[in-house]
Amino acid sequence: MNTSAHKIVIVGGGNAGLSVASQLLRKNKNLKISIVDPATKHYYQPAWTLVGAGVYDIRKTEKNQADYIPKGAEWVKDSVVGFLPESNKVLLAGGRELLYDGLVVCPGIKLDWEKIKGLKENLGKNNISCNYDFHSAPYTWQMIKNMKSGTAVFTNPGTPIKCAGAPHKIMYLACDYWRKQGVLKNIKVVYISGMAAIFGVKEYAVTLTEIIKKHNIDIRFGCNTVEIDGNNKTVYYDETDADGKLTRKEIKFDICHSVPPQSAPDFIKNSPLADPNNPFRYVEINKSTMQHSRYPNIFALGDCTNAPCSKTGAAIRKQAPVVVANLLSVLDQKKLEGEYTGYSACPIPTQYGKLMLAEFDYTNTPTMSFPIDQTKPSWMMWILKTKILPWLYWNKILTGKA
Ligand SMILES: Cc1cc2nc3c(=O)[nH]c(=O)nc-3n(C[C@H](O)[C@H](O)[C@H](O)COP(=O)(O)OP(=O)(O)OC[C@H]3O[C@@H](n4cnc5c(N)ncnc54)[C@H](O)[C@@H]3O)c2cc1C
Structure with a gap:
């Protein structure tokens, strides 16, 4: 068989879709x-x-999606609504x-805004924001900048x-900014x-725990946010005790940054590609x-899969070459040789000008790429995150060169 005759459909032209398309074309331009992606804009x-x-x-x-669709690929400006895997359609x-x-499936993840009552309606007003929303991220900064005293609540789903x-x-x-302004002592976080x-x-958690202590942050684990009342500036959450019993609690806030629960996009959930045993119905x-x-x-990568890695x-960046190699092997009826070991990285800014680059794999073992102790936040990693990675993304990752 000759790969040049093959037809490959990619569902989603985000980080994963464009990386795979570019890498495939670099291997074989024929x-x-x-x-397939309906979005005319691409977001970093x-x-x-x-x-x-x-x-x-x-x-x-x-940026405009049109400028990043690799040469030689066709862009179908439409949404996928279903799969017929038995007939390859x-x-x-x-x-x-x-x-x-x-087929390569990579339509990202769904933000389940409605699972926190009041969140979507209040985004960008009433001192409620979420950096997961393009339109609200600038408002987060307005809230942080204007905060001088009171309670700042940050929520994370389960x-x-x-x-x-x-x-x-x-x-x-935010804590570092308030510390520098001399107001952190007036703010309960x-x-x-x-x-x-x-x-x-755990190696990275130790560093974060020190920062939490330093800023005197009140941490409440096992607590799921269920409602945000914008008018009364109150967050409601369910706390699970040691016996698994839920208790509804509330806290008043002056500003609130809240991240919604997430799951597979609906057309994945309702398709034969979904994992029936996964509560979020990922591919x-x-x-x-x-x-x-x-x-x-059929291959899948990025935020939509049930792989137990960090999304x-x-x-x-590590999944795309594996998908490319293994998909071409399937089409050429060869043995699959690409292997993904669960690598992921989380660049965590711990203060302005310092960042801890947490890298790890499926075993939750640190897999550090640099010859320094990456559990220690550094200026070099801050530069990587703020300057180098954005450039790499638009110029090398989406073009299949990195
Ligand atoms: C606030 C925030 C901070 C982050 N920080 C980091 C970080 O520091 N480091 C890091 O590595 N990652 C970070 N990420 C995560 C990273 O952005 C995602 O993991 C990555 O974008 C996932 O790529 P993807 O291709 O799976 O999905 P996406 O890039 O979201 O792309 C999905 C694409 O699929 C399309 N699509 C959706 N539905 C359909 C459909 N029905 N038919 C066709 N197309 C469809 C969409 O239009 C979209 O273009 C962050 C994310 C957020 C929100």
Whole structure:
């Protein structure tokens, strides 16, 4: 078989979709690749934390999708609404069907705003914000800048989310800003989290725990935010005790940064590609090969999969070459050799000018890329996050060169 005759459909032209399309075309420019994505804008989401902290221009995080679709790929400006994996077809909202030899599924993750009553309606007003929303991230900075005293509440859901560090990264930057302004002593900072720990890898968690102590942050684990009342400035959350009993609690706030629970996009949840045993109905794949567990010519990567890794762009950088190699092997009827070991990275700014680059794999073991102790926040890593990574993203990652 000759790969040049093959037709590959990619569902979603975000970080994962464009990386895979570019890498495939760099391997073989004769492949027939269709990228299905209705969005005309492409976002560099990792910088939204920096926007919320007032050190990055939101306009630099949004670019025209048309300028990043790789040459040689077809852009189908439509939404996928269903899959017919038995007949190798995807269904589009516009009514068309696309036939494929190989399929790559990467439409990202769904933000379940409605799971926190009042959050969506209050975004960007009543001192309520969320850096996961392009339109609200600049408002986070307005809230932080104007805060002089009172209670600042930061919430984190109990579900897996993209960039698990983002709900608390903004809290460390806010505390540092208030410390420098001399007002931190007048501000009570509360972190309400559905998780049981601040970070899954203990070596990095130690550093964060020191910062939490230093800023006197009140941490409440095992607490799921269920409602935010914008008029009465109150967060309601369910606290789970040791016996699993839920108690409804509330806290008044002056500002609140809240991140919603997340799950697979609905058209994935309701499709035969979903993992029936996963409560969030992500695409069911083999976590090493990235191949669908039941359909050999389907692969998935990025935020939409059930792989138990941290959902980040950093993970995609290691997943994309594995998907490319293994998909081409399937099409050429060769053995799969690409293996993803769960690598992910979470760049956590601990103060303005300092950042801890937490890198780890499926075993939650640190996998440090640099010859320094990465559990110690450094200026070099801050420069990596604020200057180098955004440039790498637009110029090298999306073009399949890194
Ligand atoms: C606040 C914040 C901070 C973050 N910080 C970091 C960080 O510091 N480091 C890091 O590595 N990662 C970070 N991330 C995570 C990173 O942005 C994501 O992991 C990454 O963008 C996921 O890529 P993806 O391709 O899976 O999804 P996306 O990039 O979200 O792209 C999904 C694409 O699919 C399209 N799509 C959706 N539905 C359909 C459909 N039905 N049909 C066709 N197309 C569809 C969408 O239009 C979109 O273009 C952060 C994210 C946020 C929100």
